[in-house]
Amino acid sequence: METILLHGLGQTPDSFSITSLWLKGAHIPSLRALMAGKADYPSLYRGFAHYCDGVAGPLGIAGVSLGGVLALDYALQNPGKVGALALIATPSQMPKKLLAVQDILFRLMPERMFAKSGFSKSETRALARSMRELDFSGRLGELKMPVLLVCGGKDEGNLKQMREMQKHIAADLVILEHAGHEVNLDEPERLGGLLRDFFGKA
Numbered sequence: 001m002e003t004i005l006l007h008g009l010g011q012t013p014d015s016f017s018i019t020s021l022w023l024k025g026a027h028i029p030s031l032r033a034l035m036a037g038k039a040d041y042p043s044l045y046r047g048f049a050h051y052c053d054g055v056a057g058p059l060g061i062a063g064v065s066l067g068g069v070l071a072l073d074y075a076l077q078n079p080g081k082v083g084a085l086a087l088i089a090t091p092s093q094m095p096k097k098l099l100a101v102q103d104i105l106f107r108l109m110p111e112r113m114f115a116k117s118g119f120s121k122s123e124t125r126a127l128a129r130s131m132r133e134l135d136f137s138g139r140l141g142e143l144k145m146p147v148l149l150v151c152g153g154k155d156e157g158n159l160k161q162m163r164e165m166q167k168h169i170a171a172d173l174v175i176l177e178h179a180g181h182e183v184n185l186d187e188p189e190r191l192g193g194l195l196r197d198f199f200g201k202a
Contacts, residue, residue: 006067058083
């Protein structure tokens with residue numbers, strides 16, 4: 001099984017530099033590169049789907065936050081290609097109020113604050129706005145492949161969503177108590193071990 005790791009918004013492929021040590025040969029694409037110059041979710045998803053077309057299946061996909069949304073979307077649209085799915089700090093329905101507040105904060109932040117994220121300020125805002133209507137909560141029962149849910153214990157908003165998600169799919173929910181939203185940065189070693197074991201069994 002080929003493994004793909006998808007980073008979150010505000011991260012880069014380097015965000016998996018430690019976790020990937022447990023997953024030899026994992027593919028870690030840059031989300032910005034997948035967008036092919038247009039900063040919106042449909043363009044990003046098309047770029048990711050095209051990327052997956054070039055990797056022999058079945059695929060083991062793990063995604064954090066935005067990366068998890070992409071992974072979930074792709075698994076629902078291509079169930080025959082995905083052999084296992086790990087969703088990390090991933091909502092099944094976008095929190096519109098939180099995204100609106102986040103957009104205000106992004107607008108006030110200086111451009112230099114986005115320099116290490118891989119996305120410019122305008123790209124970050126445009127991409128986040130384009131995701132507001134995404135809602136996969138009614139389709140979770142369609143996931144028939146092995147699924148692992150992972151969330152940081154300090155990530156209260158996503159933890160609530162992932163507990164609800166677990167009610168609709170046959171999946172273990174692993175809570176890393178000392179991690180916040182960016183599990184791959186807060187607990188990279190533990191995450192690496194979890195993913196290695198999960199994909200190995202799948």
